[in-house]
Amino acid sequence: MSDPVVLAAWNNADWCDAVSRAHGAACRFEPGFWINGGDAPPFYPNLVTTDPDATDQQLTAIELLAEQPGRGIGIKDSFSRLDLSDIGLQPIFDADWLWLPPTAALAAGVADFGVAVVEAADELALWERAWGGMENGGRVFPPSLLDDERISFLALTREGRILAGAALNLSNGAIGISNVFLGGDEAALAALVEVARRRAPGLPVVGYESGDDRTPFHTLGFESIGTLRVWIRP
Template identity: 40%
Template structure:
C-alpha cells in the first residue's frame, strides 16, 4: 500500500472509533461515500465528521452536521478542505502514522505491567489516569468494550494505572488512540508505545498499526518505529 492508502485506512479506522464512541452515547453516526458524520453534536473531544477520501465535499459535509451547537468540529483527514469560508478555524494539525507488523518492538519498562482492562468497572479509573488525575466524566462507556476495541492499562507495582491507550481493530489495521503516560513513568510515551505495541502484537498478530500524533508525541511515535504518512487537520466551528 502507498502512504496515501495507509492514510485512508487510518482515517477509516479512526472514524469507526469515533462512531463507536457516539453509539455508546446513544448517537447514530452515518458512513457516506466520502465521510463519516453525526447529525447531532458528538461527545466532548470527538469530531462531528471525519473525511474518508481526499475529495470530500465541504458543503455536503457541513450540511450533515450540527453547526449551530458549540464545539462542532471536522477532522479533515487529508488536510485538503478549506472550511474557513463556512465559519471554521483550524484547531490543530497532525500526522497520520503507520508501523508495519513485522517491525521489532522496543523493550518494555520493568516499572509498568500491561494488560487489557478486564471489565467496565475499571473504566472510571482508566479515564481519570488518562485525564492526568482529573476525575472522569463518563466519556468512555461500557458499550465500548468489545472484541474490536480494547482499553490497555499500564499498571505500576502499587496497582495504579500510570499509562494506557485505546486500540481498535478494523479490516486491515489496528488503530491506537488516547495514548498516555504519567510524568513519573520511566521512558514516558516511548515506554508506553513499547507496552502497547507488545500487546497489539499479542492480540492481533500480523496487523499493521496506525494512528495520528503531533509535536513531541509524534517524535516519540517515530522513535517507536512509526512513519508519518500524511497530514490531517481538525477544524473547529468559530464562536
C-alpha cells in the first residue's frame, strides 16, 4: 500500500472502526471498503471506501444499507468516485486529504504551550467539551478508546485550560490527525503535529480538512493529495 490517498483512506477507516466499536457497533472490513451495518456514532459514517477501483462492490453494499427504511446513513467516498444521488443520498461536503511527508521541515512549536496526552476518563470528557462535542452533552468518544494503544488524544494547555487539541490514530504506514481544534491560534497546530511525529517517527501524518480549515495545514507544510466526499441520508 504505497498510494498516499489510499494510505490516508485506510487510516481514516481504521479510526472510524475504532470509534464505532467503542460504541458497541459490529463493523468489518471488506475488499474495497469498511462498513458498520448498524447505527453510526454521531458525526461518523456507516461506510468508508478504501479502494478507488472497487466501486461496484461499494455500490452494492451502499444499496443494501439504503434499503433499510427509516434510518439515516452516512458514506465517506474517499476518492470522490461515487454518485449516490439515485439511491436517495445527498452530498454534504467535500474535503482534501492532507499529507505531511516524514522528512518535511516544520515551523517551530510555541514554547509556552504544554501538550499532554489524555490518560483518564474525566480528562477525556474535558477534552471533548473543549473540542465542541454534542450540544446535548452526549459522548462521541467513549473512555474505552483510551485503552487502545494506537490512539491518543492530545490536549494543548495553558494555565490548566485546554486551548487546542487533536486525536491521533496509528495505522499501517501512517499516523492520522483528526478532530483538530486550535482555539483561534494556528501556531498550536505545529505543536500538535510535532507530538504526532514523535509518536510515529518516519511515518507521514495524514488527515483531511475542508474550506478555510485547510489553510493552517498548508501553511505548516501539508500537501493536498486528493479529495473525498461525504454523502448522507438524514
